[in-house]
Amino acid sequence: MNREELRQLLERLNLRGNHVVVQTSLASLGPIEGGPASLCETLIEAVGPSGTLMMPTFTQTETIRESVPNRNPGAAISHRPIPYHADLPVSPDVGIVAEMFRHMAGVLRSNHPTHSFAAWGRQAREVLSTQRDNNPLGPLKKLNVMQGQVLLLGAPLQAATVIHLAEERASLPYLGRRTALRINAGGYEERVVVENFPGCSVAFDRLDAYLDPNKVHRALLPHGEARKIAVRYLVNLASQVLVNEPRFFICDNPVCVGCASKRAAVGNIPAMQGQG
Template structure:
């Protein structure tokens, strides 16, 4: 008995750009993207074609932004804690000693996915300077958006997220869920008296590698999936547009709407309970 294998459907740049425009990506707009290439499926030209499709949908005057976070150079991040779990003290110190300092020009951001890395590595990309939660951008507003990211402010008023808010940027969850919605973190900064904690990472100062400790808002994305589900139902579902991009189901919404919703609703989600001290993507 013979069996046949269904042919792999390969999506192309033009088709993806058309789907993005149909979903509502604004021509000449500003777009923050979180992406799962696995969810998008097979694409002729690979991840580079997806970046090109996003830029086609935005047009020459549009600006594309992605997270370029680096939890790999922190010893207060979940990434580090997972890496050293079960190791001896000596082995743990060896791991810490091997961590390279953050360099905006060269530090990779592997945990952010293939599309974010492709944007970061594209000629002309600009990256913000935070040693843990940098962003990368392509387009005419890239330099303005990436400037002045204060090193002790992960995702608050002195970060690109606040500049994106000011510009009423859109957010695209390209095959990902609300658990990755960085915009909700700006809402954490905007609740009354948000809890704070210490972070630590490796930086370069005066050409020398050193550990740097700082205090910032205690970031917690543990309830973002539930928060996002409620957000998607708000305004009778008008806040979030959903549609196909490649093989994925993707979501598009205004960053201002997501931040404002999070700042209103997060206090009821957390109810005064202690905030967990770690966030998956941060230090």
């Protein structure tokens, strides 16, 4: 895809002036002239100076002290942790687009040790400033209040981090506590206790079956589709589903450590429908 084709594709999604969090599966786009940098530039142009563009630049694979399950269920991380600092590359599973985006001119990055976000645009500073060590999803909550959008460029719903907001809202004992490392303002390594640490999101894909097609803005990609969905709609939908079935976002992988602990945590909550 060349730059002009990319520009036209994003135009079909009406992004101008939107406050949007983007998750990309590069494979769905095929080869892009100019690579991920070109994609980032085109996204910035599409949103424009009145909008805000945000991407997760998570580093939990690197900065966590404990051995914990990562986003690949069952795969435990066991390594010597690297303390978070502003120039720490994103975790490999977060992807090269976010890694490129955090280097772009005018892009800011928050300093959360595991769940930093990078943002560009009018409200970038305001959105990022809502994040606290015990409130990693703060920027997404702000986006919800600002009537922001989730843009999935070929990425599945399991990449939609905003769905964790529904888990938090449901007060289900889903969100954990971890200890991570960070280089503080004085240049020293510090231990940071991270509360409300989001777990496995594989089962978010189940929400596909509940999406109202009229609420999803779509555009075809060379190998998949782009979907723009209002944060508020997606979070409310996930919340409704969780009321009926608190186990809805527990994945089927028997060796997923994160979901095993979720299962234990909601074990005593009666489901109104479905099966545990």
